[in-house]
Amino acid sequence: MLAPLSWLKEYVDINMAAIPFADKMTMSGSKVEGVEVLGEGISGIVIGKILSIEPHPNAEKLTIVKVDIGEKTLQIVTGAKNISVGDYVPVATDGAKLPGGVEILKGELRGEVSEGMLCSQEELGIAKNVIPEASKDGIWIINEALTLGADAVEALEAKDEIVEFEITSNRPDCLSMIGMAREAAATIGGQLKYPEISLKESDEAIDPSFKVTIEDHEGCRRYVAKVIKDVVIKPSPLWMQARLRKVGIRPINNIVDITNYVMHEYGQPLHAFDMDYIEGNQIIVRIASEDSFKTLDDVERKLNDSMTMIADGKKALAIAGVMGGAESEVTAKTTTILLESANFVGDRIRATSKKLALRTEASAKFEKGIDPNLAIVAANRACQLIELLGAGRVLKGVVDTYPVVKEERQFDVRPERVNALLGIELSNEEMINILATLEIKSEMVAGKIRATIPTFRDDLQQEADFIEEVGRIFGFDNIPATMMRGRVAVGGKTNGQMIEEKTKDNLNAMGFNEILTYSFVSPKSVDKIRVPEESIKRNFVRLLNPLGDETSVMRTSLLPNLLEVLSRNQSRKVEEVRAFEIGSIFIPKSAEAVDLPYEISNLVLGLYGDNEDFFTLKGAVEGLLNKLGISDYYFEAEKHHTTFHPGRCANVILNGHILGTVGEIHPLVMENFDLHKKCYCAELDYGRIVMHTRVDKLYKQLPKYPAITRDFAVVVRDTVFVKELEDIIKENGGDLLESYKLFDVYQGNQIAEGHKSIAYTLTYRHKDRTLTDEEVSKVHETIVAEINQKLGGALRE
């Protein structure tokens, strides 16, 4: 909200500069977004009156103007078109400075002396959107006879400091000059001065047969109507125009300007109807019964029966609280006005404004909630201004329909609670004084502070709300900083969180970078990784209102995002990548998705690079599992996982369950992701990994006796898996076999086609004595013989 300092000062004494004032307001809860200084750096502009306008002898588009600036008359050459003799205009004299450092100097224009420049509003730093129609495309025509030669910046009130406040949603009462002045008074100490409202009023009274009926009580709490006759539509005075301009409102005419002025002063929107257009001598506030309505911006709006309308005996006049109708609008021809100061219900206005996609200053104020007791004050204030400006004759009386009067509430606050929650020690009296600055009258009743809550403070509902008021006006800065007392808590991570740290540490140690990708993906992402039609991974948790198709479903696999990252890095010429992500996948619990979905923690690893292959990735997975104390797993060839190369893919099996899959990415998937370097990825059920992690370790005695190693090489068919050999080795090695190691796999010369030679080193050891050759030979030969028998593996010579 914009608040010109000069306007605020009308209601409260602010004896400090704008910046310290802004800081104080921020610290009491009215956050200042910024302070704009108007009219800075402008000098040498004076008020002038045009005496004559002559054509320029040498230039068709220019004229020579004589301007009276009080002490003398200047000759100015101008291209302006909107000036007439007798107009009052701002004149930049020789040496004048305009915003942005522009300097005006006496000179010659096409052979004629020009002693300055006539100024437009824009040239004096006024924003385009608030410049009135009459001055829009030319010189600022001043509609008041100001003192000639007076400083224009002063006379036109162009100098000011505009404070922009951020008002929180619980404080709609602050959305006005008076509301902010009230906060300012409480913050800096001072008395709030309300405008003194007194009406002369005409002897003529409002027609007693004119009536207002509120049919829609859910949409309207109060309707105040005043009638003004003999209206003279003209521009409003400069001071009013200046204030409106500074809060971002374009001056239109006296009546519109007065309603806007009062809306900004009090926060109560007003609306003026051309009374001649109202039929049946009555106003009815009712639910919309018509299908559409043309608002004053000449747009035909579709209505429905959840909207409140202002109507007369025959037709609709306005969409309540949002916008008036095109037909009943006040125009230059208007002579009689019905002034509406109503209280519409916030929820109703919010819904209407949303449905119409039409947000106005009035609707924005109504939807936040306005005190209905304000309606009559604002109506009277507007009428006072109408009288003051000579804009019309205010008829005696008012039609005020206010079925349920809003009364002040009382609330008891325990002072000891205030101190206990804030951690301070204020006396009862100090608290009462603080509340008083906010116009909350209070007194001690039976040990409690009985607060009388003004009707504009609906946000004060509970004790905590009062505690906040005391705290913020006392100043959060004045509250000490203490450390929590009470039982000392032991902080820390859960077992699962520690395992996750360990997982990441190990993956980092193996060169894998952690990546972070969105939880939502495109439904097409599963097509890209070739997920089969019937797969559960096609059963998505879908967003109702996604940003776009690309982020419209919750992911059922982390692979698509990982591949995307690999692809992005490949396209950016990153030569080698090792990456991992731990994140959730989402599987609906029920078809209707009424319950929370399952969120299953997954781990994906991906890599590519010149020296990488299937076994680098497999080694990383093994390395990780081993570090986490998981050993009883094995790899099994997987030929049907459609994301991976059918001959280069394996499942990791743990306790009979598939823990995950490791493999080279299928060429078709590579194509889908625009990958040109081979990628190897693993997708693992991370929850299961955590479940099986054993971080406790036991020391095993180091060997005391020497080991004996024996090698063998066998030739087997190339369809035999190494694992089959190893199963035999383990089975027959007994207690003596300490370890085994594959050291060569060979195909080619001397090996029959369709066969391969596999070579192992076996290490034997006894923990209590030195083994003999005979003992070892016995076991070793059994192993070789078993391999020969079960796999047809001939010992290679």
Next chain:
Amino acid sequence: MEAKLKELQQLAQQEIREAGASEVLEKVRVKYLGKKGELTEVLRGMGSLSAEERPLIGKVANEVRESIEEMLASAKNLIKEKELLARLSSESLDVTMPGKAPAVGKRHPLIQGMDELKEIFIGMGFRVAEGPEVETVYYNFDALNAPPNHPSRDMSDTFYINDNLILRTQTSPVQVRTMEKLKPPIRIISPGRCFRNDTPDATHSPMFHQLEGLVVDKGITLADLKGTLEVFAKHFLGEHTKIKFRPHNFPFTEPSAEVDASCFKCQGEGCSFCKGSGWVEMLGAGMVHPNVLRNCGIDPEVYSGFAFGMGIDRLVMMKYEIDDIRLLFENDMRFINQF
């Protein structure tokens, strides 16, 4: 014979002196002292000497042998030293050539920031709590005292799955879930992913990360909140960091405050980073609203608490001077490797 020995000694001395390499020296040793060496030969001839001569010549012979041995030994040391020096000099490297670093991976910078924050709070006795990313409207809004018409509930702000389910917009639901399960004293932080219906640009992301904290116990005050956040700010942003509480309004807390930290780039002097104010916005905080405590089955007459929440993405971007939030989610390895 004595003359012969003296001659041998001189010859050997000369050859030892001239020997430049250990192999040559070895040859000299064999030549004089070896089994068939010249000195050995001479000594072998001692048998023919008279009993008077033998001890005399024997003494001389021993002296000669010892002297040759001594010379050999010292020459050997010299040569070894020389050879070592030669080898060392031939083996010298251009030590300014690049090192071969083992490839070590990095945590994502955002997670690094999150971990750093977590550690600070763990040190203050907080536990880390987690919860689902898909939440119910109840836990995300209703239980947290968000009014039914609060703009944050709009579809333009929140991603909906259906009327009942949404993607959490904050990690506060974790706090509600914790309060429902645990009895005070409670001291938790809940870091995690959050979602808001924002089109991605340099400062907005539909997915972001929050870290929220909650303390509930008897006698917890706003002063305690100030104390806790002051300790946090000093740890995270530096020992000289000051904080400032600005009253604000959040449905979840009452009183509420926005908390600024003195700018850690300019120590509060005012710079382009803090737009000259000397302060940067750090987090939102306040005393847990009694409605929220009640919603979770905790009696606000007995217990009080405070809560705070901060956007990790923003803090990490501030700290590392990252100017575009989208960089965090692109996962360019050249980006991640910088941290």
